[in-house]
Amino acid sequence: MSATIMDGNALAREVRAEWKVRAERLTENGVQPGLAVVIVGDNPASSIYVRNKAKACGDTGIYSEIHAFPEKASQDEVIQRIQELNRNPRIHGILVQLPLPRHFESGKIIASIAVEKDADGFHLYNVGALVTGNTVFPPCTPYGVMKMLEKCGIPVEGKHAVVVGRSNIVGKPMAFMLLQHGATVTICTSKTLELAEHTKRADILVVAVGKPRMITADMVKPGATVIDVGINRLPDGKIAGDVDFEMVKEKAGHITPVPGGVGPMTITMLLCNTIEAAERAQTAQARV
Numbered sequence: 001m002s003a004t005i006m007d008g009n010a011l012a013r014e015v016r017a018e019w020k021v022r023a024e025r026l027t028e029n030g031v032q033p034g035l036a037v038v039i040v041g042d043n044p045a046s047s048i049y050v051r052n053k054a055k056a057c058g059d060t061g062i063y064s065e066i067h068a069f070p071e072k073a074s075q076d077e078v079i080q081r082i083q084e085l086n087r088n089p090r091i092h093g094i095l096v097q098l099p100l101p102r103h104f105e106s107g108k109i110i111a112s113i114a115v116e117k118d119a120d121g122f123h124l125y126n127v128g129a130l131v132t133g134n135t136v137f138p139p140c141t142p143y144g145v146m147k148m149l150e151k152c153g154i155p156v157e158g159k160h161a162v163v164v165g166r167s168n169i170v171g172k173p174m175a176f177m178l179l180q181h182g183a184t185v186t187i188c189t190s191k192t193l194e195l196a197e198h199t200k201r202a203d204i205l206v207v208a209v210g211k212p213r214m215i216t217a218d219m220v221k222p223g224a225t226v227i228d229v230g231i232n233r234l235p236d237g238k239i240a241g242d243v244d245f246e247m248v249k250e251k252a253g254h255i256t257p258v259p260g261g262v263g264p265m266t267i268t269m270l271l272c273n274t275i276e277a278a279e280r281a282q283t284a285q286a287r288v
């Protein structure tokens with residue numbers, strides 16, 4: 001029996017339709033949700049991604065601005081722009097596209113984003129909120145994964161989840177979100193010894209390492225849910241995930257493809273966080 005494919009494009013459309021109603025309600029009340037995307041340098045992958053985000057905003061009724069800086073921009077001028085965006089009432093969400101050029105200290109840039117406009121959930125305050133179970137803005141990729149599990153009716157509570165990858169933007173927040181939902185969580189890295197011994201015990205396996213097809217069928221428990229966060233560009237130009245999709249889909253119960261899996265959900269959750277931020281701004285306004 002072949003696994004059920006978790007269609008990220010279809011799920012993303014569904015979630016966007018639900019949230020679009022909320023964006024429209026806000027707009028009717030005079031507060032159109034607004035997102036500012038700050039991008040430094042001209043990494044072609046980032047530029048495509050930023051354009052896709054702007055388009056997704058338009059489709060969902062969100063106002064968006066792109067603030068592009070040249071590679072050689074100074075850290076101070078970027079921080080100054082972020083501070084302006086922090087004060088701009090049209091903007092409810094601010095995203096600084098990562099990675100930044102090497103001469104930037106990402107921590108300082110992220111710290112300059114107003115906590116209540118941090119649509120990526122990367123500010124240390126929001127990281128702390130997530131870890132303590134008081135999440136405001138869940139980081140978009142793990143948030144998208146949780147939403148996919150929910151939409152596909154995959155239970156998390158009591159299950160053994162294994163996360164492979166320990167990045168601050170995917171692996172770590174993913175592990176804490178699964179934990180918050182009652183999973184027993186194992187966090188592995190690409191360096192974990194006997195990795196298969198861990199992954200084989202996973203009811204839910206989330207892989208975010210960046211090594212094409214590193215998860216093979218022998219590393220997966222029959223019937224498991226396999227979530228592939230990896231997006232690797234192969235020498236022939238094709239895109240592959242961290243999971244050997246063709247082989248693993250014969251063994252898993254549910255599996256996400258790449259492309260068309262977690263990626264479209266990531267962009268969608270950014271839109272949700274922006275709408276959420278606008279709703280909170282409106283509520284705060286009403287209280288004054």
Ligand SMILES: Nc1nc(=O)c2c([nH]1)NC[C@@H]1CN(c3ccc(C(=O)N[C@@H](CCC(=O)O)C(=O)O)cc3)C=[N+]21
Binds near residue numbers: 098120258262265266
């Ligand atoms: N501050 C910040 N926040 C981010 O969320 C962030 C970031 N910086 N920097 C870059 C990464 C990468 N990322 C992707 C999101 C969606 C797709 C996506 O939708 N991919 C499609 C198409 C893939 C393709 O064809 O290239 C898919 O998987 O189907 C890809 C990559 C968000 N990132």
